[in-house]
Amino acid sequence: MPGHSGRRCRLFWLLASCLCAAFLCLRSELATQPEEEPSPLPVLQLSLAFLLCYSLIKSWCPVCPHQPCPVRAPSAHVARKVVLESYYEQQLRISPHVLGHSRAHVSQIVTELLKVGKCEQEGSTLAFRGDFLQIGSTYEQHQTNSLDCFDLLVPIKVPQALQLEPTFHMGPQSLPSSLEGSVICRVKPCIKPEWARCQREFIESFCVRFGKQRALSSAQVLRWFHSKVLRCLNVIRFQCEQRCSISLAPLKDQLILKLLPRADYVCCHISLSVRLIPALHVGDSIFLVAQPSCRSELQLPALSPGTLWAVYLCKHERKFLNWLKVQTPNNSCHLKCLQIMKALRDLGCREFDQQFSVQWNTILCSYNMKTALFHLLLKGPLDAWDDRFLMDRLEDLVLFWRERLQKQELMHFFLGNRNVPDFLTVPRKIKEVLPVNLLAGFDAALLDLVSFQLLKTWNCAHLIMKLNNHKHLPRNC
Structure with a gap:
């Protein structure tokens, strides 16, 4: 020492x-003569x-x-970084080995499920396209501690006799601010006499009246999708029982597929939750997904329940993330910052009451956090995201969020954003829609409270993570 x-x-x-x-x-004593008196x-x-x-x-x-x-004693800045790094390594970082095996199990089962559904295609109803898209934090490598949660987008298609016409220009003039960016998907029949019966059956089953026209009902599509997946699951359950146990858990407007692999690898004995999301492909890598029920309840009286759809641009987001992977340093911390921020969100809400906790998680949801990170990444030099500057970038992200909450504005990264980098090749109809504010519809006092609590959580981040270093986070990817 x-x-x-x-x-x-x-x-x-x-x-x-x-x-x-x-x-x-x-x-001196030896040099002194015996007859002389020594001098001290x-x-x-x-x-x-x-x-x-x-x-x-x-x-x-x-x-x-x-x-x-x-x-010397470490400074408060260094001590905070040590705690956050330790928490990240022990609680947030996922083993690539386990994650790889889990992905393989999910892909294998869902592929067989959709293969059966594609074979049962009928002419006058919806049908599986036969493929799926891997979306969400698990596949984008910014999940927190939930390596067992997977989100898959399942494209479905309408009969050839019909054509979908989504209306993207849904702004404040036609919908409340809380529903900005929503889409109504009109159904346009093709003019062919032999398809008249097919068109009539489909419209009666899956459409609702919208003015003088017909719009595809997201509620009816979800109902069909749930029953379709259940029938397909009954077909493959016996074939897959030697490899894994499969069950279906419908939760409100979500469909969760539960998988328990029976592999020889001990690390793969993990219960996997796969969220299957039906989606309509309307061209240019644009998908429409049914709005959550909590937002569908806010529709205008003129609209029938379950009419609105949300726009998904998952392929463009994945392209942007891949570009960042090339442009940022090899040890870039941008995804690490996103994981730590989501962990702070989950840890911070433990002390809140139930009502505010729901509002907190809705405002600071994973998609909003990812959007804020995208905006921040384009503001400064990408070299500044080297892992050496982790604490500085985390502080920048917190301050950016505080600024957005105080201004009550967090704009969608793609919808209505004409400054999107050209290499993303975003369709013109997406750039030219009215800009979408992801914080619209929230009370100003609520956003101020979230801003205050977020800053308070960040200032106590090292203490909160140190106390919870051996506890599990709630599953809120």
């Missing part, structure tokens, strides 16, 4: 001074000289020059 080295060094000089003084005394003055002078040298050496060099200097 550095403290012990310093004490040993000072003890060495004290002993050296005493030995030198004794040696001089002995030499030279010995006293030499002893005082050595003591003076010792004092000077002690004041100028309190520690041995060949030993390392004592380590």
Whole structure:
């Protein structure tokens, strides 16, 4: 230890001074003639000289020059980073080995499920396209501690006799601010006599009236999708029982597929939750997904329940993330920052009441956090996201969120954003829609409270994570 080295060094000089003084005394005694009376003055002078040298050496060099200097106490900034890094390694970082096996199990089962559904295609109803898209934090590598949560977009298609016409220009003039960015998907029949019966059956089953036209009902599509997946699951359940146990858990407007692999690998014995999301592909890598029920309840009286759809641009988001992976340093911390921020969100809401906790998680949802990170990444040099500057970038992200919450504005990264980088090749109809504010519809006082609590959580981040380092986070990817 550095403290012990310093004490040993000072003890060495004290002993050296005493030995030198004794040696001089002995030499002076031997040099004195027997008949002469010894004089104590030279010995006293030499002893005082050595003591003076010792004092000077002690004041100028309190520690041995060949030993390392004592380590100073770490600053608060360094201590906070140590705690956050430790929490990230122990709680947030996911094993690539386990994640790879889990992905393989999910892909294999869902592929067989959709293959059966594609074979049962009928002419006058919806049908599986036969493929799926891997979306969400698990596939984008910014999940927190939930390596068992997977989101898959399942494209479905309408009969060839019909054509979908989504209306993207849904702004404040036609919908409340809380529903900005929503889409109504009109159904346009093709003019062919032999398809008249197919068109009529489909419209009666899946459409609702919208003015003088018909719009595809997201509620009816979800109902069909749930029953379709259940029928397909009954077909493959027996074939897959040797590999894994499969069950279906419908939750409100979500369909969760539960998988328990029966592999030889112990690390793969994890219960996997796969959220299957039906989606309509309307061209240009644009998908429409049914709005959550909590937002569908806010529709205008003129609209039938379950009419609105949300726009998904998952392929463009994945393209942007892949571009960032190339442009940022090899040890970039942008995804790491997103994981830590989501962990702070989950830890911070533990002290809130139930109502505010729901509002907190809705405002700071994973998609909004990812959107804020995208905006922040384009504001500054990408070299600044080196892992050495982790704490600085986290602080920038917190301050950016505080600014957005105070201004009550977090704009969608794609919808209505004409400054999107050109390499993303976003369709023109997406750029030219009215800009969408993801914080629209929230009360100003609520956003101020979230801003205050977020800053408070960040200031106590190292304490919160230190206390919860051995506890599991709630599953809120």
